[in-house]
Amino acid sequence: MFKVEKIRKDFPILNRKVNGKPLVYFDNAATSQTPQIVIDSIVDYYSNYNANIHRGVHTLSQEATSAFEEARIKIQKHFNAHKSHEIILTSGTTHSINLVANGFSSLLKKGDEVIVSTLEHHSNIVPWQMLCKRTGAILKVIPISLKGELIMDEYETLLSNKTKLVFVNHVSNALGTINPIKQIIDKAHEFGAAVLIDGAQAAPHIKPDVQQLDCDFYTCSAHKICGPTGVGMLYGKEEWLNKLPPYQGGGEMIAEVTFKKTTYADLPHKFEAGTPNISGGIAFGIALDYMNAIGLENIAAYENELLIYGTQKLLEIEGLKIYGTSKNKASVISFNIEEIHPYDIGSIIDKLGIAVRTGHHCTQPIMDFYKIPGTIRSSFAFYNTKEEIDIFVEAVKRAKSMLL
Numbered sequence: 001m002f003k004v005e006k007i008r009k010d011f012p013i014l015n016r017k018v019n020g021k022p023l024v025y026f027d028n029a030a031t032s033q034t035p036q037i038v039i040d041s042i043v044d045y046y047s048n049y050n051a052n053i054h055r056g057v058h059t060l061s062q063e064a065t066s067a068f069e070e071a072r073i074k075i076q077k078h079f080n081a082h083k084s085h086e087i088i089l090t091s092g093t094t095h096s097i098n099l100v101a102n103g104f105s106s107l108l109k110k111g112d113e114v115i116v117s118t119l120e121h122h123s124n125i126v127p128w129q130m131l132c133k134r135t136g137a138i139l140k141v142i143p144i145s146l147k148g149e150l151i152m153d154e155y156e157t158l159l160s161n162k163t164k165l166v167f168v169n170h171v172s173n174a175l176g177t178i179n180p181i182k183q184i185i186d187k188a189h190e191f192g193a194a195v196l197i198d199g200a201q202a203a204p205h206i207k208p209d210v211q212q213l214d215c216d217f218y219t220c221s222a223h224k225i226c227g228p229t230g231v232g233m234l235y236g237k238e239e240w241l242n243k244l245p246p247y248q249g250g251g252e253m254i255a256e257v258t259f260k261k262t263t264y265a266d267l268p269h270k271f272e273a274g275t276p277n278i279s280g281g282i283a284f285g286i287a288l289d290y291m292n293a294i295g296l297e298n299i300a301a302y303e304n305e306l307l308i309y310g311t312q313k314l315l316e317i318e319g320l321k322i323y324g325t326s327k328n329k330a331s332v333i334s335f336n337i338e339e340i341h342p343y344d345i346g347s348i349i350d351k352l353g354i355a356v357r358t359g360h361h362c363t364q365p366i367m368d369f370y371k372i373p374g375t376i377r378s379s380f381a382f383y384n385t386k387e388e389i390d391i392f393v394e395a396v397k398r399a400k401s402m403l404l
Ligand SMILES: *Cc1c(COP(=O)(O)O)cnc(C)c1O
Pocket: 029, 030, 092, 093, 094, 095, 121, 123, 124, 169, 171, 172, 173, 198, 199, 200, 201, 221
């Protein structure tokens, strides 16, 4: 049995009221809530051993350095990277993707091709468009079906010897579709293309094994997996990280600096210029410990129950349409009711204490595909309950009756 009531006690924010009602937090795909143990780790860092890392000989600096490097090893183990220096601590998925996209500026030439999917978050589109602009490479797009699944036959026709890079998400933040990334990676490798997987939306539900997947890059953000904002990671295969030039210049990332020539530090420091988010990195490790203690498989199984229950309950509402109906789905439900603007429903149910996201979810190409301005997106985490879904569905019904 999944002990959700016990788990809920770990999250202080779940006790609060919003507009006089108990909070129902269904915006987990935007950011997850933070358990006390993660909050405590940040307070502990600033209360007891705040110091800059990798520099000082003094005790505090050594304590902070070893806690930060311990977090890197926790991240390495969680994603099963071969080596800890293949884990780069970044400020999040957006930073990780920009780091890679920038690095490829020196590796691509005019006429090379790169492949993205229609399902992507803007942060896995725009940096590559900028890369194409700089290099003259051509961006190709994998189309989707009405169910919100990638059309794999079309993907295969896009691949050729000109393909240098493929970047797709593991799980779509807007629709919840879980993509067949192993197949995508293997096909790309047949043509010698590198593959970056945006794992921001997968990490809360799935424990990916980057060696088994054989992806070249994998990214995620701590704030979607019970960690703090402003920290995330980039996994890169050692050979690729050695090939890419540094992204930012500064302290920490150098071996030697003179005005004639600067040499760069070894991995991972080559990509970690400046003082990192030290407390955030440490808390990221604690968040992974917390998730692993519950077990990602248990989390996914419970969330799938919520997804099935929520889908069934919502579909009882006449005129409600769900976008994203793949069989392989994470606990995200995107929907609209007839011609009602998503924002109007979102505002009414906020008055009832319910937090959902409304709008395009940073995925305008998906909204264009369905010819809609946006959706209402409810996304469930392992600390949500069926009772909360009942409250939510009643609130949506009430909003509908007010607006139609
Ligand atoms: C949230 C998200 C991002 C962006 O993550 P940041 O933490 O804002 O950098 C990128 N891709 C997907 C699929 C996401 O869900």
